[in-house]
Amino acid sequence: MSPRPISDAATFEVYRNAVTGLADEMAITILRTAHSQIVASSMDFSAALCDASGRVIAQANTCPVHLGSIPEAMSAVLTAFGDSVRPGDVYLLNDPDLGGMHLPDIFAIAPVFTSGQQLLGYSVTVVNHVDVGGWAAGSMAVQSTSIFAEGVQIPPSRLYDAGTLNETFLALILRNVREPELLRGDLEAQLAACHAGGEGLRALAERHGTDGLAALNEELLAYSETLLRAALAEAPDGAYAFEDFIDDDGMGSPPIPFRVTVTITGDTLHVDFTGSSPQVASALNATASFTRSASYAAIQGALGSDIPANSGFYRPLTFTIPPASILNGRRPSARGARGLVAYRIIDTVLGALAPVFPDRVPAAGDGGPDSVAIGITGENGTTNVLWDILCGAWGARPDRDGVDGVSPLGANLANVPVEELEQSGHVRIDGYGYLPDTGGPGRWRGGLSTFRDMTVLAPTVSVQIRSDRRTHLPYGLDGGAQGTPSSNILNPGTPLEQILPAKVVQLLAAGERHRHVTAGGGGHGDPFTRDPDRVLQDVLDGKVTASGAIRDYGVVVTPDGAVDTAATRRRRAAGRR
Numbered sequence: 001m002s003p004r005p006i007s008d009a010a011t012f013e014v015y016r017n018a019v020t021g022l023a024d025e026m027a028i029t030i031l032r033t034a035h036s037q038i039v040a041s042s043m044d045f046s047a048a049l050c051d052a053s054g055r056v057i058a059q060a061n062t063c064p065v066h067l068g069s070i071p072e073a074m075s076a077v078l079t080a081f082g083d084s085v086r087p088g089d090v091y092l093l094n095d096p097d098l099g100g101m102h103l104p105d106i107f108a109i110a111p112v113f114t115s116g117q118q119l120l121g122y123s124v125t126v127v128n129h130v131d132v133g134g135w136a137a138g139s140m141a142v143q144s145t146s147i148f149a150e151g152v153q154i155p156p157s158r159l160y161d162a163g164t165l166n167e168t169f170l171a172l173i174l175r176n177v178r179e180p181e182l183l184r185g186d187l188e189a190q191l192a193a194c195h196a197g198g199e200g201l202r203a204l205a206e207r208h209g210t211d212g213l214a215a216l217n218e219e220l221l222a223y224s225e226t227l228l229r230a231a232l233a234e235a236p237d238g239a240y241a242f243e244d245f246i247d248d249d250g251m252g253s254p255p256i257p258f259r260v261t262v263t264i265t266g267d268t269l270h271v272d273f274t275g276s277s278p279q280v281a282s283a284l285n286a287t288a289s290f291t292r293s294a295s296y297a298a299i300q301g302a303l304g305s306d307i308p309a310n311s312g313f314y315r316p317l318t319f320t321i322p323p324a325s326i327l328n329g330r331r332p333s334a335r336g337a338r339g340l341v342a343y344r345i346i347d348t349v350l351g352a353l354a355p356v357f358p359d360r361v362p363a364a365g366d367g368g369p370d371s372v373a374i375g376i377t378g379e380n381g382t383t384n385v386l387w388d389i390l391c392g393a394w395g396a397r398p399d400r401d402g403v404d405g406v407s408p409l410g411a412n413l414a415n416v417p418v419e420e421l422e423q424s425g426h427v428r429i430d431g432y433g434y435l436p437d438t439g440g441p442g443r444w445r446g447g448l449s450t451f452r453d454m455t456v457l458a459p460t461v462s463v464q465i466r467s468d469r470r471t472h473l474p475y476g477l478d479g480g481a482q483g484t485p486s487s488n489i490l491n492p493g494t495p496l497e498q499i500l501p502a503k504v505v506q507l508l509a510a511g512e513r514h515r516h517v518t519a520g521g522g523g524h525g526d527p528f529t530r531d532p533d534r535v536l537q538d539v540l541d542g543k544v545t546a547s548g549a550i551r552d553y554g555v556v557v558t559p560d561g562a563v564d565t566a567a568t569r570r571r572r573a574a575g576r577r
Contacts, residue, residue: 015208015216016223016308019058022200023049026125026193027060033192035185036130037420038387042413044128046070047193049201051121051217054078055311058220064300064309065342065410066105066126068293071311073099073107074122080156087113088163090191093156094132096147101290102283102335103132103151104139108159108187110194112201120205120213123197125190129183130385133176134336137375137385141464142250142503144283144334151336152176178375178383221312229267229316231303235356239263242351244364245472246344249280250337250503255472256280256326258344262352271295271349272320273327282503283336285329286345288321294342295319297410298349302357337466337503339411343368344468346410347475354477363395363446363483363522364474365408370467370486370518376426376458384424388454391415392518393447395474395483396440402447402521404434404543415450426458435517436545441552442480442523443530448543449484449520453492456508467502469519480523481552489515528554528572532563 026047034040046066048059054074059067076099077091091109094100100107105128112120132139133151144150152173159166174180205213239261246256259275279285286294292314299317300309307313324330326341347364354361372388391413394402407413418429431453440446467486474483488500490508492515500506500514508514535555538544549555554572556564 012216012219015204016220018204019049019220020308022197022204023047023058023060025200026123026197027062029193029196030125030127030189033189034127035189036179036182037416038130038389039127039186039189041416041420042387042389044389044413046126047197048124049121049197050074050124051214052119054122055221057121057217057310059309061412063412064297065290065293065339066101067309068296069101069287069289070124070126071314072289073109074124075099076156077109081158085111085119086162087111087117088160089158090160090194091156092154092159094154096287096329096335097331098155101287102140102338103134103147103153104128104336106132106154106187108190108194110191110198112198114202114205114210118210120201120210123194123201125193127186127190129186130387131178131183133178136373136464136505137178137383137462138373138387138464140283140336140371140373140466141505142282142284142337142466143505144336145281147332147334150283150334179385220308221310224308224310224312225315227307228303228313231307232264232269232316233267235264237264237266240352240355242348244344244348244351244475246284246340247468247471247502249282249284250501251282253280256284258348260348260352262349264356268316268318269299270318270320273325274320274322276322277326279324279326279329279333283334284338284341285326285333285335286338286341287335288328290338290342291321291327291345292319294345294410295349298346298353301409302350302353302360340368340466340468342410343408346408351475358478359398361477362397362402363440363442363477363480363524365394365402365447365521366392366483366486366519367469367474368408369411369413370465370516372516373464374427375462375464384426386421386424386426388416388421388452389413390450390452390516390518392450393439393483393521395476395521396442396444396446396480396524398478398524399444401445402439404447405450426456426461428455428457429453430455430513434543436543437548437552438484438520439543440474440476440481440483440521440523441527442476443525443527444480444523445530445538446474446476446480446483446521446523449518451515451517453513453515455513456510459510461508462505463508463514464505465500465503465516467516467518470502474519474522476522477524479526481527483522484520486519487517527552528575532565532568536561536563
């Protein structure tokens with residue numbers, strides 16, 4: 001039976017779900033076969049399918065700030081190998097100046113051919129590997145001042161040439177990393193996912209025919225473009241500006257500004273980052289592709305998650321990203337800690353869009369997952385790297401509270417289970433939970449701070465911390481209060497207690513304790529208009545203290561667990577005066 005031509009909405013809808021499901025199947029393959037905790041537990045990876053010209057057709061429900069960078073990676077691969085692509089090829093890259101984002105994120109890209117040797121498209125995976133070398137365990141130290149200190153740089157390169165593994169190339173990569181078997185295992189998971197994507201894409205081509213597949217892809221891109229243009233056309237035209245900050249660059253700088261003007265004209269949107277910080281001395285610099293990727297995530301979050309995220313979605317959007325800025329670093333600037341920049345881009349773009357979409361945009365969250373990389377060198381010279389990814393809180397939404405203990409919009413990661421950190425025998429987790437009174441007060445309360453207490457068991461470990469929102473707190477919206485600051489405390493509650501910087505590499509000895517606290521999300525709306533029964537429930541749940549209820553919400557809770565209505569009315573009236 002010959003494939004049916006495209007002639008009805010049902011065919012298109014079946015294909016749309018099939019190709020998106022195929023991308024998700026690729027992601028599940030990585031999740032089930034990866035070796036490292038940062039991939040298998042924290043889910044710091046992504047997967048997508050591209051057509052023969054390198055356009056993104058479908059992407060998995062994975063890490064948004066990865067996915068928007070795939071067009072740049074595809075462009076780099078096609079520039080290097082477009083005339084010599086063959087069945088059985090697999091290409092790797094991580095170089096931020098040649099299609100990558102930062103060195104731990106390794107792209108694996110595999111062309112997909114029919115049995116008749118016709119190119120159908122590409123399977124693409126991105127994995128944040130546990131370590132790719134460099135001076136600090138985990139390869140993401142904020143204090144790196146050059147990309148040459150951050151690890152092995154991979155320009156677009158053939159790992160497999162027509163099905164034959166370049167063993168020398170792989171051996172060179174593995175020799176330069178601290179956990180070679182983990183990297184090998186996670187890379188094999190990427191290749192398995194690329195294979196799954198290729199098999200699925202071939203099956204779709206057999207069902208619809210190669211011409212039918214190409215036509216469906218065009219229709220899918222046009223569908224996303226049409227939906228986005230329709231959403232933009234309903235928004236009021238105008239230029240909307242916002243400013244936010246990263247506290248510092250980890251090396252003593254002043255606050256780092258992020259400035260954006262979002263201009264909506266008809267069914268188009270322009271994002272202008274003019275006025276943002278020049279590139280910094282540390283590893284916080286991002287690539288232009290990563291800046292666009294974070295912006296895509298913010299825009300899609302504000303306009304509607306039901307619009308398929310593919311290259312059609314990008315068409316109505318244009319950008320001004322200053323060169324040699326923190327948003328578009330110039331070689332040889334370090335980029336390892338650039339993830340923090342993505343989350344501030346998202347906060348800044350959403351802040352600009354809040355007046356345009358007041359019923360959709362939340363207050364600022366924790367500012368991005370905080371990362372604690374723990375490096376342990378054994379007596380035999382082997383090195384282990386443990387990654388503790390700490391996802392904190394969403395800011396309050398226009399119609400409900402913020403969410404506690406979840407990944408922010410741009411990351412889609414997960415907190416590492418306590419058992420996985422402890423099974424190495426190098427650390428012990430003594431406490432893990434939420435802190436009361438840390439969600440920004442508002443009619444809708446911001447999400448709570450998450451804390452993790454860790455005791456070192458190994459003789460010596462290095463701890464590399466990337467966090468922020470200590471001095472420039474998560475903003476509230478529509479009268480909501482700011483969230484609360486993050487913190488790093490060494491040996492808390494002892495005479496040796498010490499407040500550590502938000503971004504630091506520190507050696508810790510056996511028996512020393514470290515407490516990390518993520519920032520609390522901002523509030524939305526006037527706190528004195530919050531339903532007293534909601535405040536009471538927060539008190540009963542331990543999310544707000546009785547004193548916090550009075551101070552932040554003007555709600556008086558009695559010792560027996562009820563709202564004192566008369567006292568609350570007086571307190572709120574006095575507070576307004």
